[in-house]
Amino acid sequence: MNDDARRRRNRLPAFLRRLEPPRTLDGQPDYRPPAAVLATSTALVVMFAAFYMALYSRLFHHHPHLAAAAVTGSATLPALAVYTITHRLLARFGLYLWQSALVGVVLLGVMAAAPDWARTTYPRAYDRYEAELGGPGKCLYATPYNLDRAQSTFASDRPDRLIIDPIAEDPAPLRLDHAVDGGVKHLTPADPAARSILAQYGC
Structure with missing residues (x-):
């Protein structure tokens, strides 16, 4: 230079x-x-x-x-x-x-x-529920199946099955499959009753 x-x-x-x-x-x-x-x-x-x-x-x-x-x-x-x-x-x-x-x-x-x-x-199962169904703006947010108004557990025989049981007495529990941490599949109704609940709320 x-x-x-x-x-x-x-x-x-x-x-x-x-x-x-x-x-x-x-x-x-x-x-x-x-x-x-x-x-x-x-x-x-x-x-x-x-x-x-x-x-x-x-x-x-x-x-x-x-x-x-x-x-x-x-x-x-x-x-x-x-x-x-x-x-x-x-x-x-x-x-x-x-x-x-x-x-x-x-x-x-x-x-x-x-x-x-x-x-x-790869969200957690509860985060996926919030993102797909139960969070703000989703079909179950203003219903008894909001996680703040329900008890949530996993089925003893199916660890990938999430059960949302409203605290109110009337609504039936909502059972959803593919509820695993890190899963990539969307949550799906586990039985006809779950399909009926989702259809009722326009999910």
Whole structure:
């Protein structure tokens, strides 16, 4: 870099200046270390998000070895892709402080949002009931089958069957199948009585 270019560079805010990368033995810019740092950071963030997905989907509970392999693979493959792409981009355009700050903010945002994404994708049985039937704006919200007005249990012979028993004496219990934590199937009526109750309230 000549003196004029160096002076112009020094007049720029530090946030916008091009950073000098490490050098190889023959003096060429070596962008492998910053690319490796970004790839490692990406792997950690993706592993964190994948762990929450495996936890909320209960994959860790039922298939721990498969879950561990899935989490590891989901972190490794994106990291390799990020390293390859980043190394080429940095070699072409250079390394700037604003790039590092922007990537850091994005990665921290993904990490912070990961638990909510996992909880939304694989909700608990009661959260699914609220989201599908009993929550605000849903068909059973203003009925005796609102969870605040009923007792809720699971059938002893069917752990995936949710029973909503209104505290009021008249309404019959509502029985719903597929009520498992981390399930992806919609709640369905377990018997004709449940179908009748859902039809009565327009569900």
